[in-house]
Structure formats: C-alpha cells, structure tokens
Amino acid sequence: MKSKRYVKDKLTQLLISLVSLVGLIILVAVFFYVFSNGSSLLSWNLITGDYNSNVFNGYYSTEITTNDFAAPSSLSDEEYFSTRWGISFMDDEDTEGHHIIMITYVDIDSPLANIPDKNDETATISISSGQKLMTVRFSDNTMLLPSNGAEKANQLFDTKTSIADIMVSTSGKGIRGSLITTLYLVIMTLVIALPIGVFTAIYLHEFAPKKNKFVNVLRRLIEMLTGVPSIIFGLLGAAVFIPIVSSLTGADTGNLISGSLTLAVIILPVIISSTEETLKTIPDEYRQASLALGANRNQTTFKIILKSAIPGILSAVLLSVGRIIGESAALIYAIGTSIKDEIIITERSTSLAVHIWSVMSGEVPNFELACAISIIILIVVLVLNLSVKFIVRKIAY
Amino acid sequence: MEKVFTIKKLNLKYGEKTALLDINMDIPKNEITALIGPSGCGKSTLLRTLNRMNDLIENCHVKGDIKYEGNDIFSKDFDVIDLRTNVGMVFQKPNPFPMSIFDNVAYGPRCQGVKDKKILQETVIQALKNAALYDEVRDRLKESAKELSGGQQQRLCIARAIAMRPDVILMDEPTSALDPIATAKIEDLILELKQKYTIVIVTHNMQQAARISDNTAFLLMGELIEYDKTDKIFSNPAKAKTEEYITGRFG
Amino acid sequence: MGLTVTTKKIKQRNKIVDKITQIALLMPTILAASFVLLIIIFISERGVAPFLESQYGDLSVDLIRFLLGNEWYISPNVYGVFFIIINTLYVVFLSAVIAIPISILTALFIAKMTSKTISNFFQIVIELLAAIPSIVFGVFGLGVITNVVKKIAALFQMQTAGGISTLTTIFVLAIMIMPTITLLSITAIKAVRKDLEQNSLALGATKMQTLFKITLVDAKSGIFAGIILGVGRSLGEATAVSMVAGNAGTGPNFNLFGTTRTLTSTMLLGIKETTGLDYDIRFSVGIILVVLIIVINLLLNFAKKKIGRFS
Incomplete structure (x- = not known):
C-alpha cells in the first residue's frame, strides 16, 4: 500500500516537472531559430544600409592604357584586382541566391571613383566598394554580366580601354x-x-x-x-x-x-x-x-x-x-x-x-x-x- | 497506564537555533495532555513533531526518538502518511477547504482511496455527530463550508480530523481565534472526545489547561521544565518557574 | 495681526490653486477614458458603411449574407463572416485546451515543487516568453512550427499547404497564451493559505493529493482569471496568426491540417488600399471581433462565478 502510493506520487511529480520544461524548450527554440537564421545577416551594413537599392548608370570615354594601379595589401585570395582601373571584384550571392559580382575596393585615384552620370550630363557618380556590378558595356560593345563571374570581369577590365556604359547598384535590404x-x-x-x-x-x-x-x-x-x-x-x-x-x-x-x-x-x-x-x-x-x-x-x-x-x-x-x-x-x-x-x-x-x-x-x-x-x-x-x-x-x- | 507516545532525548533545531532541548515525556492514552508555556517556548514545535509536520520546514533537524505505539516515527520504514492518518491535527485558525461541508469531512477518507458512497456518507455523518455539529448542518451538507460561523468552522475541522478515525488528535491553540461561547462549545467537545481519543493540546490559556486537561507540561525556552498531573501543576508545582508562570508573573 | 491676514490670503490662494490643479488633472483623465468611446463610435461608423446603399450603392453588402455567409473573396466582393467566426472559436478553443493544462502544471511546479533558485529561473523564462512580441512568434511559427506540423501530417498520411494549417495556428496561439495563464496561476497558487495545505497533509493526504485537491481548488478563481485573459489575448491576436493561418476562402473548416481564416487574419490579409469597400469591410469584421470578445468574456466571467462559489 505504501509503495504504490509513493510511486504514484513520484510519477505525478516527474510528469509535472517534465511538462514545465515546455516553456523553457519553446524559449530556447525561439532563440535558437532566430539566431541561427539571422545572425549571419546581422551586420553594421544591415543596420545602417538603405532598404531600396539604388542603381547608378555612368560611362568613361577617355582611353586608358596604363596598368599601374597597385593592389591594396588587404586583398584576399577571392578578390580580383584590375591594375588598369584600380578596382577589385569578388563573387557572391544575394539573399535570393542569385550570382552577383561585388565591388570590394576602389582606389581613390581610380577613374571610376568619379565618372559622368549617363542620365544627367551635369552630374557625376562614384563607384565604390559595397556596390554590386549589374552590367558593363565596353566601347567595343563587349558585354559583362554578373553571371560571368569576378575572374572574367577582372580579365575584361584589365584589357579594355574605355567604358561605354556601366550600371552598378547599392546592395539594399538594410533597415x-x-x-x-x-x-x-x-x-x-x-x-x-x-x-x-x-x-x-x-x-x-x-x-x-x-x-x-x-x-x-x-x-x-x-x-x-x-x-x-x-x-x-x-x-x-x-x-x-x-x-x-x-x-x-x-x-x-x-x-x-x-x-x-x-x-x-x-x-x-x-x-x-x-x-x-x-x-x-x-x-x-x-x-x-x-x-x-x-x-x-x-x-x-x-x-x-x-x-x-x-x-x-x-x-x-x-x-x-x-x-x-x-x-x-x-x-x-x-x-x-x-x-x-x-x-x-x-x-x-x-x-x-x-x-x-x-x-x-x-x-x-x-x-x-x-x-x-x-x-x-x-x-x-x-x-x-x-x-x-x-x-x-x-x-x- | 498505557502510553501512546514515548519521547526520549528529543532535540530540534531550526538551522542554528535550538527549538527543543532534551525533551523526555510520555503521553498517556485516552487522556488530555496540555502543553503550556510562553510564546516561542517550543510547545507548538513539540506538537508538530508528533505527526512530523515539521518535515515541511526547511532546515529543521531532529535528533532523539519518538515512539508511537512502540514504533520509531523517524525510522526509514515508517510511513509518515500512516502516522498522519492515525494522528489527526486541528489548527489554530479554523481553515475549512474551499468545498462543501460534506466534501471537507470526506476529504481525508477519499485521499486514502475510500470511494464507496455509503461508507463515506456514514463516516461523514458520524464524524459530524461526534464533533457536535451535525444538528446544525444536517440540511446544508452540500453548501460551502465558508458560510459557517467561526466556531462551527473549527468544529468542522475537528470533524474532519475525526473522520480519519485517528487514535490521537493534536490541537494547536484550537480556540484562540474564537469568541468565548464558541470556545466553551469546543471545550465541551474536547472533554467528550476524551472517551475515544488521546488528545494533546497546546494552549495559551491557563484556565483552559486547568479546566480540561489531565496532564500538563510546562515548557520554557525549548526545555521541559515540569510535567505532571494537571491538579498537581496548578495547585502545588515542584519548580519555582512553573509557579511564576501559572500565577501570571511572566509569559 | 498682519501675519494672520497674509495666511488667510495664502490659504485662499492655495484653495484656488488646488481647484485649478484638480481640473487640470481631470482633463487628461477624461481624455484617457474617452478613447474606449471613440473606438466604439468611429469603428461602428466605418463598419456600418458597407451595408448602406447610400454609401456604396449597388456594391453595398447584404447584412444577412454577411452574418450568415460561408465564403469570403475580395475580388468579386463576396463577404460572408459566419465561417470565420466558427473557425476563430475553433482555433481559440483548441489552443486553450492545449495551453491550460501545461500552464497550470508549470505554475504548480514553479510555485510549489522546486527549490527557490530553480523556481526563480523558470519564472524568468516564463516572463521572457510573455515579453516576446507576437511578430517574432509569427516568424517562428512560419519557420519552425510549419515544419513540425508537416511531420505530424505525414504521420497521418495527410497533406498540408506547406505546413500552414489550422493546427499550426493552434500551436502558435497556445504558445502565446501559455505565459499569461502561467503567470496568473502562479500568483493565485502562491496566495493559497499555507495552513490549508498543512491541514490536508495532516489528514494524511500526499503532497500531490494536496496540490491537486486543495491548492488548485483554492486557487481556481485566480487561475480562471488567467484563462480569461489568455483567451482574450488569443481572440485578438493578429499578426502571428495571419502569418500561419492560410487564407481559406470558404468554411467552416474543422480539419486540423487544412487552412483556416480567423477574424483577425481577415482584417490583415491583402490590405492594400486605405479606402473603399474592401477596406471598410475590415471595420465590420472588427465590430464582430469586439462583440465576440465581449460575449465570451461575459460567459467566462459567469462560469468563473459558478465554479468559484466555494471560495
């Protein structure tokens, strides 16, 4: 009689203790889910960035033939640096999984740092790191698209002498x-x-x-x-x-x-x-x-x-x-x-x-x-x- | 004289604070034993040790032995719930459970697994009769117990204890929250219950101890100063401290 | 003599200043109290408009068809709210059925069954859970609970619309009301008189018998207050629900793995314009929601009085 009552009592206690873990499990699950999915995106860029991406469209008609820009020392193995234009590229994917080419560095003396705006004769635009490359049409009508990849982009930039049309966009999705x-x-x-x-x-x-x-x-x-x-x-x-x-x-x-x-x-x-x-x-x-x-x-x-x-x-x-x-x-x-x-x-x-x-x-x-x-x-x-x-x-x- | 409890060298500490010191006493069957003494003297603690209600307090350490009907109540094989079904308790403030009068009295038996309606009915009515409450509540057994008067509530609590058919009833100042008329009724009831049960009562009220008890134990600062027949304690105490207390010089 | 005159003057001035303060403080009080009336008046005004021919001419909605209709499509302006009411009650009821026992047992554990440190820890866990905004539970529901429900559905060889279903909605609501009920139950359980429990133990009841037969019974009034609050919260919860409810156009739907539609999700889904019939009809749904909340509150309070008659 005693042991039966004792066992029943202990079982009830155990059951209640287990049930009360539900709240803890949910809290941990919410945190785990949110952090494991969101932390990779959480960055200073996200916090300070614009939500809408802006597209800039420019050109550079002056011929450039020299290849004397020096790559910055901070360049990583995945970045490709064009010595002619003083700009570097990297392969990346956006939040929807599409292939993109990111601009990771632009030399301050690079001609691309200050080029005429195609939509407004009086204005200039500046290409800078953090933007993504959308399309480039060089003066000989060679096209460069994001799907070509960063290595190919670098190769083209190092050989072409002027740009008829370049489109870049800021990354967007910032908060x-x-x-x-x-x-x-x-x-x-x-x-x-x-x-x-x-x-x-x-x-x-x-x-x-x-x-x-x-x-x-x-x-x-x-x-x-x-x-x-x-x-x-x-x-x-x-x-x-x-x-x-x-x-x-x-x-x-x-x-x-x-x-x-x-x-x-x-x-x-x-x-x-x-x-x-x-x-x-x-x-x-x-x-x-x-x-x-x-x-x-x-x-x-x-x-x-x-x-x-x-x-x-x-x-x-x-x-x-x-x-x-x-x-x-x-x-x-x-x-x-x-x-x-x-x-x-x-x-x-x-x-x-x-x-x-x-x-x-x-x-x-x-x-x-x-x-x-x-x-x-x-x-x-x-x-x-x-x-x-x-x-x-x-x-x- | 048959003994229900035999207490030997009982020591009890709350953390570092000693509450009971080397208590030795026997509690005789079918008699009323009163525990008296000033507040904080350990009389309620002693009472609560008898059905191990002190188990519920953290940091409470007990040494020594208490034998109930010859069995050591602190031994591992001893079932505390069996002890509590045999040793009932009535508390200071009447505390009916939030349920009907009937369910209050039937609570203990039901917890022990009694399901038969007829047996429950008989047990409840008998307990209410024994607690001298039945005549007052016979028509409203299904109503809330909270609607009873204070004195009735306390008799209900006694009935609830009796329904377990205990051998001993412990009472912790059962009348301190009641008016004089209700108190008188409870005292009459206690005297009547003596026929069937052993009663241990803690009381603050010296006259009450003198009126109803057979034996009186006087405690002071956790020590048992004097324990004897009530007549002896109140007419010719052996210790000076006892005399000072019962004549009202302190406490 | 001079002194008495000044004090008299000061006294008089004080009296006036006191009166002015009193009035100045009464104004914000009246303002605060007026919002409930503003809600009733203006939501009724907008919510009644769709049924008036003077407002919407041929497009105006038939009140009877609105109240008893079982279809809701925005594009041909078919608005029937009856099945939505039934679906709302269904998910709210089932979420309460899940949340109430878990909440009460958790409250018992925290209030009565464990050491102070563990109890404090669990109390904080529940409080944090209560503080998480509903939009986060919506994201969690859509990202995690949908997957759980998909697996459950697979066990029964059933299909779901990507995990978006009645059951998902029920789970999300249950999670959201659990902390509310638990916290109020803890307060109620802690308020139970200690001697009541001790007396039960003294009568030979075990600890569990005491907790279930005495503690919970004595605390039931407070626990019920928590349940009323929780049910109110789940009736009015909007964003998280609209993210996982799906967008059932007809009903009522009692299949746990089918999509559903609640009053609140109807009010939020597909909201684009801020004028016109499709916008105003949401106010009509709002009126239904308020009436439903009031009716259920009255019913539950009535039930609370009934069960609370011994305490």
Whole structure:
C-alpha cells in the first residue's frame, strides 16, 4: 500500500516537472531559430544600409592604357584586382541566391571613383566598394554580366580601354529607415502618453473624490482599454487619428504622427496602472508628514509623492518601450506597410516589427532578414524586461 | 497506564537555533495532555513533531526518538502518511477547504482511496455527530463550508480530523481565534472526545489547561521544565518557574 | 495681526490653486477614458458603411449574407463572416485546451515543487516568453512550427499547404497564451493559505493529493482569471496568426491540417488600399471581433462565478 502510493506520487511529480520544461524548450527554440537564421545577416551594413537599392548608370570615354594601379595589401585570395582601373571584384550571392559580382575596393585615384552620370550630363557618380556590378558595356560593345563571374570581369577590365556604359547598384535590404522610424515612434509616443498617463494616475489616486460615480465610470472606461486587442487600436488610428493628422498637416496617408497617437492609446493603461500601483505603495505617513508641515495638497503631490513614484514611472516607460517596439498589428493600420529609407514624420514608413511583417507577407518570405530584425527586437525587449525586474526589486527592498 | 507516545532525548533545531532541548515525556492514552508555556517556548514545535509536520520546514533537524505505539516515527520504514492518518491535527485558525461541508469531512477518507458512497456518507455523518455539529448542518451538507460561523468552522475541522478515525488528535491553540461561547462549545467537545481519543493540546490559556486537561507540561525556552498531573501543576508545582508562570508573573 | 491676514490670503490662494490643479488633472483623465468611446463610435461608423446603399450603392453588402455567409473573396466582393467566426472559436478553443493544462502544471511546479533558485529561473523564462512580441512568434511559427506540423501530417498520411494549417495556428496561439495563464496561476497558487495545505497533509493526504485537491481548488478563481485573459489575448491576436493561418476562402473548416481564416487574419490579409469597400469591410469584421470578445468574456466571467462559489 505504501509503495504504490509513493510511486504514484513520484510519477505525478516527474510528469509535472517534465511538462514545465515546455516553456523553457519553446524559449530556447525561439532563440535558437532566430539566431541561427539571422545572425549571419546581422551586420553594421544591415543596420545602417538603405532598404531600396539604388542603381547608378555612368560611362568613361577617355582611353586608358596604363596598368599601374597597385593592389591594396588587404586583398584576399577571392578578390580580383584590375591594375588598369584600380578596382577589385569578388563573387557572391544575394539573399535570393542569385550570382552577383561585388565591388570590394576602389582606389581613390581610380577613374571610376568619379565618372559622368549617363542620365544627367551635369552630374557625376562614384563607384565604390559595397556596390554590386549589374552590367558593363565596353566601347567595343563587349558585354559583362554578373553571371560571368569576378575572374572574367577582372580579365575584361584589365584589357579594355574605355567604358561605354556601366550600371552598378547599392546592395539594399538594410533597415536604417525602420530603425529610425522605431526611434521616432518611441520618443513621440512617450511624449504624448507619459504626461496624460501620469496625470491621470495622480488624479485618480490623489485628487479624485472617493466613491464618486463619475470617477468610477472614468476608471472603468480606462480599465476597458486593457482588454482591447491591438488590431482594434489600429482601426482607431485609421478611423480617427489619420483624418485628424491629415487635416492638420496635409498628410494624405497613414504617418508617424497617427502611429504615435495610436501607440500612445495602447500604452496608456500600462502607464496609468503602473504609476498608480507605485502611488499606492507610498505610505500615507509621507502625505501626512508633508501636510503637517503646512504644505498643501499640490505641494505634497508634486514635491513628495511624484518624486517617490519615479521608479514606478520609469519601469512603466521601459515596459512601454518594449510594447512599442513589438507592436505590429495596430501600426499596419495606423501607418502602413511600405518600407522607406527617408523618414518624414508626416509620411508612411515601417517600424522594425512592421518591417518583418512586410518582408514575410510577400510572395517569397525573407526568413533571414526577418530573423535578423527579430534578433534586434528580442535583445532590446528582453533587456528592457530584465531591467524592469531589477528596478521593481530595488523598489521592494 | 498505557502510553501512546514515548519521547526520549528529543532535540530540534531550526538551522542554528535550538527549538527543543532534551525533551523526555510520555503521553498517556485516552487522556488530555496540555502543553503550556510562553510564546516561542517550543510547545507548538513539540506538537508538530508528533505527526512530523515539521518535515515541511526547511532546515529543521531532529535528533532523539519518538515512539508511537512502540514504533520509531523517524525510522526509514515508517510511513509518515500512516502516522498522519492515525494522528489527526486541528489548527489554530479554523481553515475549512474551499468545498462543501460534506466534501471537507470526506476529504481525508477519499485521499486514502475510500470511494464507496455509503461508507463515506456514514463516516461523514458520524464524524459530524461526534464533533457536535451535525444538528446544525444536517440540511446544508452540500453548501460551502465558508458560510459557517467561526466556531462551527473549527468544529468542522475537528470533524474532519475525526473522520480519519485517528487514535490521537493534536490541537494547536484550537480556540484562540474564537469568541468565548464558541470556545466553551469546543471545550465541551474536547472533554467528550476524551472517551475515544488521546488528545494533546497546546494552549495559551491557563484556565483552559486547568479546566480540561489531565496532564500538563510546562515548557520554557525549548526545555521541559515540569510535567505532571494537571491538579498537581496548578495547585502545588515542584519548580519555582512553573509557579511564576501559572500565577501570571511572566509569559 | 498682519501675519494672520497674509495666511488667510495664502490659504485662499492655495484653495484656488488646488481647484485649478484638480481640473487640470481631470482633463487628461477624461481624455484617457474617452478613447474606449471613440473606438466604439468611429469603428461602428466605418463598419456600418458597407451595408448602406447610400454609401456604396449597388456594391453595398447584404447584412444577412454577411452574418450568415460561408465564403469570403475580395475580388468579386463576396463577404460572408459566419465561417470565420466558427473557425476563430475553433482555433481559440483548441489552443486553450492545449495551453491550460501545461500552464497550470508549470505554475504548480514553479510555485510549489522546486527549490527557490530553480523556481526563480523558470519564472524568468516564463516572463521572457510573455515579453516576446507576437511578430517574432509569427516568424517562428512560419519557420519552425510549419515544419513540425508537416511531420505530424505525414504521420497521418495527410497533406498540408506547406505546413500552414489550422493546427499550426493552434500551436502558435497556445504558445502565446501559455505565459499569461502561467503567470496568473502562479500568483493565485502562491496566495493559497499555507495552513490549508498543512491541514490536508495532516489528514494524511500526499503532497500531490494536496496540490491537486486543495491548492488548485483554492486557487481556481485566480487561475480562471488567467484563462480569461489568455483567451482574450488569443481572440485578438493578429499578426502571428495571419502569418500561419492560410487564407481559406470558404468554411467552416474543422480539419486540423487544412487552412483556416480567423477574424483577425481577415482584417490583415491583402490590405492594400486605405479606402473603399474592401477596406471598410475590415471595420465590420472588427465590430464582430469586439462583440465576440465581449460575449465570451461575459460567459467566462459567469462560469468563473459558478465554479468559484466555494471560495
């Protein structure tokens, strides 16, 4: 009898311990997947680069016959250096798996560093490392295509004397625009939501008459915001904020301001409840002591209470930043999904999260790019959450 | 005189702090033994050692021996759950489980695998009768136990303990959270239960110990100062400390 | 004498300043409270438009066919939302069925069954899981869970559309609501009175019997609150779901390996223009979503009161 009961008890314990590993396994799997797919793409170029690739089209008609450029010492075995033009090439593949020729080095004195623009007689373009070679037509009409490979390209460049037409493009797929948009959204949203949220919390906790029906209705309405899914906030942005911003600024689509207003409504309940929770922890003795010293309620609230509430407000801010960075559904409606490089606050662009949505919902989802952005989002959000935990612990002890 | 528990050289430490020091005492069958002493003297700890509830506290080290009906309760072969089914316990604050009155009393038997409805029914009713609660709750056995008054809740907890048909009932200040009328009812009940059960009761209330117990043990700072018949302790204590305590000079 | 006069003046001024502050603080409060009303008013306005002939003339949608229709195609403007509601309820229900037991057992483990260090570690794991944005779960779902589901389908000799299926959606939702339910359950389990558990042990119950018969029973109200929150979250979850749901045009579909369509995925999929019938009809779906959330919340709260009657 004893052993049977004992065994049953131990088996149940074992089962529960195993089940509780599920959460850990999922967390590890998410991290493993995102890092293993995205880390190879994650680079400074990705973070600072443009998303859209720009194509430059130029020519160089002066005859060159000398071969006196010297290869830089940093040249690797895979790079081919043309001593005539002072430029080096390397074979590569783009994110879609096509063969490309990358330009890895251009000498500062190279004629290609400054050539006339084919589309605009008065302008010049500069060919530089990091661009990819699209097509070259030399003066004798020999064509060079990416499929020819870097070795062949080098061979042609070393023998031909002038270029009738050269097309290069910048690599693109960078996320600088979305990163800047995200920063704009974080700052603008906090600027809007923080005062409203903190003042509301102060009113509800310090000033509002107790057991007043009107105040209770206000409180219930604010609490209801917590249960609204973010896509519905997106509809609010589309139906209310976009028209308002349009009429004020002349913007004709979703824009960063309407997006920030929408995000502000989303984070409002977090800020209000977090601030109010801290206000609750401030002992009444503080208020009484301040009042006993002859301070009035205003002075008490703004000089004593608000100061003590700062850690709570700070943790609300950190949580809100995490929420803003992670938000996608609402912004798809309140701003739009077109990825931009030049950020203007009255126009469309994507936050990092919506950037992921955009590259994933196309015909061919770009998993590498999505994972690389996810790494950035995950790290930021996790650091924010752990710091909140730290702050809360500091308050408690 | 038959003994239920024989305690020999019992020492107990919480981490570094000694809670019980060299306790030797026997607890006689079908009598009421009261443990008295100031707060922190170790009386509740001693009580909880008797059904090994102290096992649940981390850092609790026990040395010495306690024999229950001749068996060493600390030995490896001894089943702690058997011990707890034979030694029931009633806690300070009434704590009915969040279920109906009936299910509360049936809880222990069900945990032991009793499924037969008829047996459960009989056990529950008998236990409620023995706990002098049946007449008050016979029509609402299916209702929540939380709706009973404090005194009724405590009698329900006693009924719950009795339903296991234990030999011993340990009571840890069972009336300290109750009003005087409810307390009187519980005390009457305890005196009645003495016919069938051995009772060990921790109490803060000297009059209560004097009123209901047969034997009284006085503990101080983890030591057993004096243990004797209650009449003797209260009329003619052997130790000066005991006299000082029962006459209310400290504690 | 002079001093008293000044204090009186200051007192009066203080009173006025106090009143002004109070009003100045009431304004943002009213503003914060007004957003719920703005949502109701303006989404209703846009969402009703597709059914009005005055707005869309011949194109306007028949309300009955919208509510009871089982087909949804954007190009010939066929909008029937009934099967989408059923599919939504189906995936939400099954994701809850998976997530609830895992969450409760995990909460028991963290709150009651392990050392402080391990418990803290697992608590952080669950909190981090709760903090991961839904878009990341969408990427994970499309990159990993689709493959898992493909393998499961192969076991049953079934085909999936590249792993995009009802089951994938259910798994993604279950993962996303698991942390919510777990965290609230931990709080509820930790709040159970210690002496209740000790009394159960004193009655000869084993530790597991105590956990399941006493601790969980006493904590059920709090656990249920977690479930309500989790179900709410899975009903409203949009981006991750739309990435793995597929784009079923007809239904309802109960086949776990077939594609599905939820209210939220309908609102997000194929969004291009920001005007016109195809855009406004998404607001109508939004109204359905809000109503559904309110109804389910009321039902669950009613159920919570029923099961909570002993605590």
